[in-house]
Amino acid sequence: MMKPAIQIQNLTKTFKHWANRPTSIKTLLIDALKGRFHLGEKHEFCVLKNINLEIHEGEFIGIMGGNGAGKSTLLKLISGIYTPSSGRVKVHAAIAPLIELGAGFQGDLSGYENIFLNAAILGFGRKATRDALPFILEFSELGEKIEMPIKHYSSGMLVRLGFSIAAHLDAPIMLCDEVLAVGDAGFQEKCLKKIKALHEEGRTIILITHGGEAVRSFCKRCIVISDQKVVFDGAVEEGVNTYMRIVKK
Amino acid sequence: MTFQELSRVLQPFGLDPFCVGKKFLIFNLVSKNLKVKYRKSALGALWTLLVPIAMALVYYFVFKVILKVQLPHYLAFIVTGIFIWNFVAMTLLEGMESIVGNWGLLSKVPIPTQIFPYVGALTNLVNLAISFPILIAVSLLSGVPLGPSLILIPFLFINLFLITYSLSLTFAIVFVYLRDLRHIMGIIIQLWFYATPVIYNESMIPPKYTWILYLNPYSALIISFHRILVDGKWPNPSEIITIAMWSFITFFFSLMIQKFLGQQLIEKI
Numbered sequence: 001m002m003k004p005a006i007q008i009q010n011l012t013k014t015f016k017h018w019a020n021r022p023t024s025i026k027t028l029l030i031d032a033l034k035g036r037f038h039l040g041e042k043h044e045f046c047v048l049k050n051i052n053l054e055i056h057e058g059e060f061i062g063i064m065g066g067n068g069a070g071k072s073t074l075l076k077l078i079s080g081i082y083t084p085s086s087g088r089v090k091v092h093a094a095i096a097p098l099i100e101l102g103a104g105f106q107g108d109l110s111g112y113e114n115i116f117l118n119a120a121i122l123g124f125g126r127k128a129t130r131d132a133l134p135f136i137l138e139f140s141e142l143g144e145k146i147e148m149p150i151k152h153y154s155s156g157m158l159v160r161l162g163f164s165i166a167a168h169l170d171a172p173i174m175l176c177d178e179v180l181a182v183g184d185a186g187f188q189e190k191c192l193k194k195i196k197a198l199h200e201e202g203r204t205i206i207l208i209t210h211g212g213e214a215v216r217s218f219c220k221r222c223i224v225i226s227d228q229k230v231v232f233d234g235a236v237e238e239g240v241n242t243y244m245r246i247v248k249k
Numbered sequence: 250m251t252f253q254e255l256s257r258v259l260q261p262f263g264l265d266p267f268c269v270g271k272k273f274l275i276f277n278l279v280s281k282n283l284k285v286k287y288r289k290s291a292l293g294a295l296w297t298l299l300v301p302i303a304m305a306l307v308y309y310f311v312f313k314v315i316l317k318v319q320l321p322h323y324l325a326f327i328v329t330g331i332f333i334w335n336f337v338a339m340t341l342l343e344g345m346e347s348i349v350g351n352w353g354l355l356s357k358v359p360i361p362t363q364i365f366p367y368v369g370a371l372t373n374l375v376n377l378a379i380s381f382p383i384l385i386a387v388s389l390l391s392g393v394p395l396g397p398s399l400i401l402i403p404f405l406f407i408n409l410f411l412i413t414y415s416l417s418l419t420f421a422i423v424f425v426y427l428r429d430l431r432h433i434m435g436i437i438i439q440l441w442f443y444a445t446p447v448i449y450n451e452s453m454i455p456p457k458y459t460w461i462l463y464l465n466p467y468s469a470l471i472i473s474f475h476r477i478l479v480d481g482k483w484p485n486p487s488e489i490i491t492i493a494m495w496s497f498i499t500f501f502f503s504l505m506i507q508k509f510l511g512q513q514l515i516e517k518i
Contacts, residue, residue: 024429
């Protein structure tokens with residue numbers, strides 16, 4: 001009996017945008033003097049409508065969809081960056097939101113100091129970070145360069161550090177964007193292998209993907225989002241086909 | 250009431266102005282700010298002190314030497330006021346832009362928006378605390394009879410922090426909606442400076458207008474700091490009550506702003 005890790009019930013997310021809203025005190029004053037007071041016209045933009053999903057512990061799920069379909073929005077709703085317009089998101093364990101690697105990285109500080117900063121931003125505590133430290137340092141292959149200010153790092157080095165931190169902090173649920181596994185070919189392979197290993201340890205992994213090798217080799221379940229709904233939820237091969245059909249239309 | 254007890258009371262209302270449970274993150278962000286400030290240049294650490302000292306010296310020269318203002322221990326008077334006002338002005342201005350300015354991070358990682366004004370106020374408070382010995386030194390050198398009233402300094406600092414943080418959080422939230430506040434705030438802070446008895450003494454104001462002075466949340470605070478660090482005396486109980494009252498008002502106001510304008514800010518930037 002698989003325990004649910006994330007339960008999404010009747011989730012709807014609508015973004016409100018006020019066109020011609022006064023964005024300055026000057027405009028507000030002018031309006032007030034003229035005796036009218038308006039907040040602009042409301043435009044509503046529904047990204048997700050009545051989504052129902054249950055994700056179980058230990059699953060490895062690939063989320064696919066065209067640009068702007070709502071994949072990132074869904075991840076942000078799960079991780080708590082956005083709040084639902086209606087419906088609920090129930091999360092039963094700690095989440096490592098890896099929507100962007102190296103969030104909060106500060107150029108003037110060394111790689112070492114940034115490990116603590118980034119870990120704290122991702123929601124980890126002092127002890128968890130200290131425990132993970134030797135693994136992070138080893139995996140990043142940065143060696144002595146870890147003491148350098150990261151403004152001197154190449155983009156590849158930044159990715160290696162960012163991914164290293166994300167991969168070794170102990171969170172039962174990981175939300176990632178496939179775009180993360182970058183860097184040179186050698187490191188890409190290392191990243192994907194690490195994600196696979198994390199999954200085998202029992203973590204729940206949700207990966208935003210665009211149908212690459214990663215999905216086919218690792219994911220057991222594929223969810224395709226289109227038109228504010230989940231249009232497919234099942235086996236990977238068919239999911240990828242559905243996705244291809246949608247984007248190529 | 251400690252900050253912890255206060256936070257527990259606010260929790261059921263969905264308000265978390267002190268970012269409970271985020272100690273490690275707050276510590277890291279404050280250290281990051283301090284490291285960046287102090288490492289950037291050789292004069293980095295000194296600069297935080299040099300600017301207010303230079304300002305104080307200029308005011309001293311203009312008001313004491315040129316205009317021949319007669320106030321005892323004027324150097325200590327000016328230095329105290331300028332250091333405290335510097336904390337206020339910097340926290341309000343930096344704090345106002347701190348939520349919008351960190352939009353990148355806020356849209357990628359789930360952290361409470363109020364953490365940025367909070368960390369900003371804490372960073373500046375640390376800087377003020379570090380420069381506090383200088384205030385004491387200037388007072389002693391000016392011959393101020395510092396006494397047991399110094400024991401009230403922590404109380405004053407706590408209220409200074411509370412009022413300033415509440416205001417900077419309010420501005421930060423309102424700034425999300427009204428961006429031209431950026432241009433206006435500079436002028437407001439300037440005028441506010443003159444509305445606070447920093448370079449002048451409250452006794453220089455005709456008695457029938459003194460109440461106007463107290464419409465400024467910082468007046469009673471600055472006056473109390475002066476009373477302790479420049480006169481070596483105890484502040485008037487009425488000043489203390491005024492300070493506590495302003496702390497309550499500004500804090501409560503910031504809670505209302507948080508509740509009605511400050512929810513789901515990330516979607517509104």
